[in-house]
Amino acid sequence: MISAVVFDAFGTIVRIGQRMNPYRELIREGRRQGIALTPKSANIAMTTNLSFDDLASSLDISMTLSKREELHRRLEIELSSIEPYPDAVEAISLLNEAGIKTGVCSNLASPYGPKVREIFPHMDGYTFSYEVGAPKPDPGIYRSICSAMNVEPGHYFGDALGRVLMIGDSQRCDRDGPRAVGITGFYLDRTGRGQIHDLVQFAQGVISSNRPEP
Numbered sequence: 238m239i240s241a242v243v244f245d246a247f248g249t250i251v252r253i254g255q256r257m258n259p260y261r262e263l264i265r266e267g268r269r270q271g272i273a274l275t276p277k278s279a280n281i282a283m284t285t286n287l288s289f290d291d292l293a294s295s296l297d298i299s300m301t302l303s304k305r306e307e308l309h310r311r312l313e314i315e316l317s318s319i320e321p322y323p324d325a326v327e328a329i330s331l332l333n334e335a336g337i338k339t340g341v342c343s344n345l346a347s348p349y350g351p352k353v354r355e356i357f358p359h360m361d362g363y364t365f366s367y368e369v370g371a372p373k374p375d376p377g378i379y380r381s382i383c384s385a386m387n388v389e390p391g392h393y394f395g396d397a398l399g400r401v402l403m404i405g406d407s408q409r410c411d412r413d414g415p416r417a418v419g420i421t422g423f424y425l426d427r428t429g430r431g432q433i434h435d436l437v438q439f440a441q442g443v444i445s446s447n448r449p450e451p
Contacts, residue, residue: 238400239443241361241388242332243379243415245405246343246353249425250325250436254318257311259289260346266308267298282346283366289348312348319352328436329357335444340364342382342403344372344410362386373407374414383420391419404439 244250260282267274274296282292289312293300300308329339340362341353350365362385366372369381383390383401390401404423405411412422426434433439 239337239402239447241338241340241383241386241401242440242443243340243342243382243386243401243403243420244325244329244436245403245407245411245425246341246345246349246365248406248427249322249404249411250329250341251319251321251353251356253315254320255314257315259308259311259315262311263289263293263296263298263308266300266304267293267296270298272297280372283344283372284370286347286367292346316348316352319349319356321356322436324436325357328440329360331437331440331444333359335447337443337447338362338386338388340382340386342373342378343405373410374417376414376418379403379415379418379420383418390415402443404433404436 247253264274264279278296281295285292285295287295289309290305332339338361340360341357342364343353344366345353347367350363350367354363362382364378364382364385366378369378371377373379379390388401401420402423403411403415403420404425406425406427408424412424415422423433423439424431425436425439426432428434
């Protein structure tokens with residue numbers, strides 16, 4: 238019995254309508270200043286609960302007033318353009334009506350988490366990398382979302398505790414990573430070339446698999 242479905246956020250249940258890449262531009266600004274920023278430095282944005290300005294300070298990136306205003310404007314435009322995928326809204330509604338818990342587990346910088354919660358306010362749990370200090374595919378983030386939803390992964394053979402599934406647009410983070418902790422992961426390919434390309438299709442399959450055989 239499947240008891241819960243965990244969704245990735247961006248590229249899976251929400252999308253950015255107008256990409257402004259404020260964090261990428263911040264890193265570029267740091268490199269223009271001669272700061273030796275590595276991919277690990279850039280990853281700090283997703284693993285620390287810092288405001289945009291505090292992140293810049295922690296990386297020793299200085300900004301003029303005009304540059305700060307520009308980057309804040311980029312961030313606000315990007316945040317305000319975030320919208321749900323229609324199939325995600327329908328799929329989550331179908332799962333909830335069927336008594337299946339739903340949650341979100343995603344690698345995010347701190348300004349994006351509240352927006353995801355605002356768009357999907359009635360999920361059973363949320364876990365974001367900046368809150369737990371660990372990005373996918375770290376096993377800890379998957380355990381955290383299961384704890385937030387009060388479900389237990391790893392029960393594949395009709396155990397009363399049920400099974401937990403996850404779906405997202407990263408094979409590494411949403412299909413393969415969750416399997417390390419007993420969550421069955423699936424890859425969402427919105428190009429239409431993959432096995433699963435629509436969340437309604439996926440939700441209907443989950444609900445159907447929970448029905449008793451005649």
